[in-house]
Amino acid sequence: MIRAGHISKSFGGRQVLTDISAVFEPGKTNLIIGKSGSGKTVFLKCLVGLLEVDEGEIYYDNVLFTGLDFRGRKELRKQMGMLFQGSALFDSMTVEENVRFPLDMFTNMSYDEKLERVNFCLDRVNIVNSNSLFPSELSGGMKKRVAIARAIALKPRFLFCDEPNSGLDPKTSIVIDELIREITVELNMTTIVNTHDMNSVMENGEKIIFIEEGAKCWEGNRNEILKSDCRILNDFVFANALARQLKDSSK
Amino acid sequence: MFRFLSGFGSYWMLLGRVFAKPEKHSIYYRQTMKELVSLGLRSIGIVTIISFFMGAVITLQTAYNTENPIYPTYLIGLGARDSIILEFSSTIVALILAGKVGSNIASEIGTMRVTEQIDALELMGVNSASYIILPKVVAAVLFNPFLTLISIITGIMGGWIVGTSAGVITSQEYIYGIQYAFIPYYITYSLIKTVVFAFIITTVSAHQGYNVDGGSLEVGRASTKAVVYSSVTILLFNVILTQLLLS
Numbered sequence: 303m304i305r306a307g308h309i310s311k312s313f314g315g316r317q318v319l320t321d322i323s324a325v326f327e328p329g330k331t332n333l334i335i336g337k338s339g340s341g342k343t344v345f346l347k348c349l350v351g352l353l354e355v356d357e358g359e360i361y362y363d364n365v366l367f368t369g370l371d372f373r374g375r376k377e378l379r380k381q382m383g384m385l386f387q388g389s390a391l392f393d394s395m396t397v398e399e400n401v402r403f404p405l406d407m408f409t410n411m412s413y414d415e416k417l418e419r420v421n422f423c424l425d426r427v428n429i430v431n432s433n434s435l436f437p438s439e440l441s442g443g444m445k446k447r448v449a450i451a452r453a454i455a456l457k458p459r460f461l462f463c464d465e466p467n468s469g470l471d472p473k474t475s476i477v478i479d480e481l482i483r484e485i486t487v488e489l490n491m492t493t494i495v496n497t498h499d500m501n502s503v504m505e506n507g508e509k510i511i512f513i514e515e516g517a518k519c520w521e522g523n524r525n526e527i528l529k530s531d532c533r534i535l536n537d538f539v540f541a542n543a544l545a546r547q548l549k550d551s552s553k
Numbered sequence: 554m555f556r557f558l559s560g561f562g563s564y565w566m567l568l569g570r571v572f573a574k575p576e577k578h579s580i581y582y583r584q585t586m587k588e589l590v591s592l593g594l595r596s597i598g599i600v601t602i603i604s605f606f607m608g609a610v611i612t613l614q615t616a617y618n619t620e621n622p623i624y625p626t627y628l629i630g631l632g633a634r635d636s637i638i639l640e641f642s643s644t645i646v647a648l649i650l651a652g653k654v655g656s657n658i659a660s661e662i663g664t665m666r667v668t669e670q671i672d673a674l675e676l677m678g679v680n681s682a683s684y685i686i687l688p689k690v691v692a693a694v695l696f697n698p699f700l701t702l703i704s705i706i707t708g709i710m711g712g713w714i715v716g717t718s719a720g721v722i723t724s725q726e727y728i729y730g731i732q733y734a735f736i737p738y739y740i741t742y743s744l745i746k747t748v749v750f751a752f753i754i755t756t757v758s759a760h761q762g763y764n765v766d767g768g769s770l771e772v773g774r775a776s777t778k779a780v781v782y783s784s785v786t787i788l789l790f791n792v793i794l795t796q797l798l799l800s
């Protein structure tokens with residue numbers, strides 16, 4: 303479980319996040335939705351400590367993450383995995399080396415054990431026979447999958463995904479969404495996904511937090527989202543014509 | 554002025570992180586080997602070519618400036634040797650490497666920054682500054698003295714080959730000249746400068762790359778700044794070190 307209390311963050315006098323509180327539960331895919339520029343990435347980076355919050359506290363289970371020193375955070379980081387928006391694979395390394403990197407860095411496993419784990423993770427995300435390819439040789443969807451494999455190599459308890467389906471076609475998007483949801487259940491992780499993609503919201507939304515201009519506007523699940531009478535949320539959810547028609551016809 | 558001071562402060566803070574205790578020695582060793590190849594071995598070609606021609610030019614210029622029967626001809630060899638050892642093979646080669654290696658380091662690290670590879674390392678709990686930068690600094694500090702020695706040798710050979718073919722000096726006189734009144738300390742001086750310059754090139758350029766904020770445009774800008782700042786710093790330290798070591 304991850305609990306964020308009253309998070310605020312500004313950059314050079316410009317307020318980007320204002321007093322956000324939220325609880326994210328294990329075994330669930332928790333979504334953070336909002337327009338681009340609303341502060342989703344900044345919020346996620348604050349949660350994992352890549353950015354320092356100005357105010358507020360963040361708990362991982364019952365550990366106060368914002369109160370930990372460098373060393374304490376480093377320990378906790380080994381239980382976190384993150385899928386970055388552009389995949390962030392190390393482009394000087396092959397697929398296999400990318401996934402093996404956290405194992406090389408933080409375990410004392412033998413080479414064979416590491417290779418077995420790497421292949422297990424790659425297999426889990428349906429990447430086969432690509433161990434020696436470099437990231438530049440992969441398609442966008444494959445990069446995302448390799449990045450997921452790298453993120454889960456150390457069996458994290460917390461998974462963060464920043465716009466996992468940005469730049470992907472609708473079909474590949476669904477594959478990635480399903481993969482994230484399945485892995486979350488398998489490893490009983492607390493997963494937090496940033497998205498502005500309504501398809502994934504309707505597929506994955508067990509718990510949804512809607513952010514507008516850096517403040518939390520609404521919270522609920524995918525069934526509640528359609529019936530909400532929060533106007534800004536409706537503008538976001540029913541931004542496209544098809545969705546509006548569906549809403550009108552269901553009345 | 555404020556920008557300069559805050560840049561200076563962030564440079565020292567970055568150095569503090571670079572020289573923190575490495576997490577896993579085997580990985581640092583492997584990375585250093587990679588950097589020895591990419592920063593060191595891949596610079597041998599350019600250093601050899603430039604040194605050969607510069608040695609040739611220095612010899613010809615010395616010859617034409619001393620066309621006076623009072624000077625014995627072997628002084629051409631001596632003059633070329635000292636210019637090459639004292640200034641050319643350390644400072645000029647360092648400036649050339651600042652252009653080649655410095656821009657390469659800044660754009661590589663800058664790209665890692667804007668594509669969130671540095672964030673990915675930090676998230677895993679890896680000290681990204683140390684993991685990325687330390688191997689480069691170590692590789693350059695270890696390998697650049699060899700580049701300087703290679704440069705001295707090819708420079709002196711260039712002077713010999715071109716000087717004798719152009720007929721400004723005979724082979725015997727040149728060889729006598731390059732041995733005449735040889736001061737071994739000059740080589741030490743040159744190598745000390747090289748080590749300091751290697752440190753400057755790698756750390757100043759890495760600092761520019763590491764702090765890129767934005768996209769590929771900013772990466773390009775950082776790479777230009779890396780070359781300018783490391784060149785200026787090299788020239789400044791050239792004066793300081795010369796005063797300290799030769800006075």
Ligand SMILES: Nc1ncnc2c1ncn2[C@@H]1O[C@H](COP(=O)(O)OP(=O)(O)O)[C@@H](O)[C@H]1O
Pocket residue numbers: 313318336337338339340341342343344345
């Ligand atoms: N490092 C930064 N410095 C200054 N402003 C930033 C920084 N990172 C993000 N911002 C600003 O914060 C706002 C929210 O950005 P972001 O979280 O990336 O939005 P999104 O919801 O699309 O992920 C944007 O207006 C952006 O310009």
Ligand SMILES: [Mg+2]
Pocket residue numbers: 342343344387464465
């Ligand atoms: Mg974003």
